[in-house]
Amino acid sequence: MVKYKNLSPIYQDMEWLENAERLVFLTNNTCNLSCKYCNTGCHIPIGETSFRNKIWEYKQEDFKQCVDTFSSKTPRIRLCGGETTLLDPDKINESIAYAKGKIKLDIISNGYNVMGINYEDLDHVYLDDHICNSAVVKEVYEVIHDKVPTTIFYRHEHYDVEWMTEHGVKTGKTCNIFKKLPMIYNDVLFPCCSSIFFNPKLYDVMNNAGWNIYNDNLLTASETLPNGFWDVCRTSCYGNCIEKPTDPIMQMHQTITRK
DSSP states (O other): OOOOTTOOGGGGSTHHHHTOSOEEEEOOSOOSOOOTTOTTOTTSOTTSSSTTSSOOOOOHHHHHHHHHHHTTTOSEEEEESSOGGGSOHHHHHHHHHHHTTTSEEEEEEOSSSGGGSOGGGSSEEEEEEOSTTHHHHHHHHHHHTTTSOEEEEEOOTTTOTTTSOOBTTTTOBOOSSTTTOOEEETTEEESSSSHHHHOTHHHHHHHHTTOBTTOTTHHHHTTSOOTTHHHHHTTTSGGGTOSSOOHHHHTTOSOOOOO
16 A cells, blocks of 8 residues: 655544545536636636546446445535536536435525526525525525525635645645545546646546546546656645735635534
8 A cells, every 4th residue: 555744643634534524516617607716716717726627527327326325435416617507407406315315415606597407306405605606596595405404604614724635745744625525527536626627637637547437447547646647746736836825815704504
């Protein structure tokens, strides 16, 4: 088993996946908003970042394979983007129906199109308040919260430098997001949800190591981080990219949970 300097033992075996809060499934890389502080750069034109090198095509078979592979390992899958609700509602509803009874499924959305999907069949709806869409978020919450568990939160976690990754070149600290949010980027599994946006080389590293969801031995392959992962990852995360949160971001630090 490959060992990595400064990594806690939890990052060196399958425990990081089994203890994760959820698996984030990226459905698309487009959005109907253009927030200048977008963590995935959806305000940046197509072709200018690794995340938005081209417009993605949502592949239903990838989602179903993901459900079948990870339903025994992770408690839930979160549909994320971009903005997932910009996809054809029939595609989203097919995914919701397929996951039902197999794994808990939730969605994160800016609220504009949530009521166009079968949201009542989701385990949870998270409404992202980006300040510019606060009125919509409030209105949608009032309509749906009695029908499905709904949480409104300010998107603080991607911008709070103290909370976000602070390891590697910047501080030398161990990554504090590594075990929380594994992510499916296209058809490859990543043990975090940040580095790939800033360093597309990681996709090749993980894919070549067999971390592809169509690999029958994926769960075995993912017991060991591939050679080269740490060297690429530690120079890629938000902690190395954000110097200081902007004033609007500072306003979003408080998380609001409503039941």
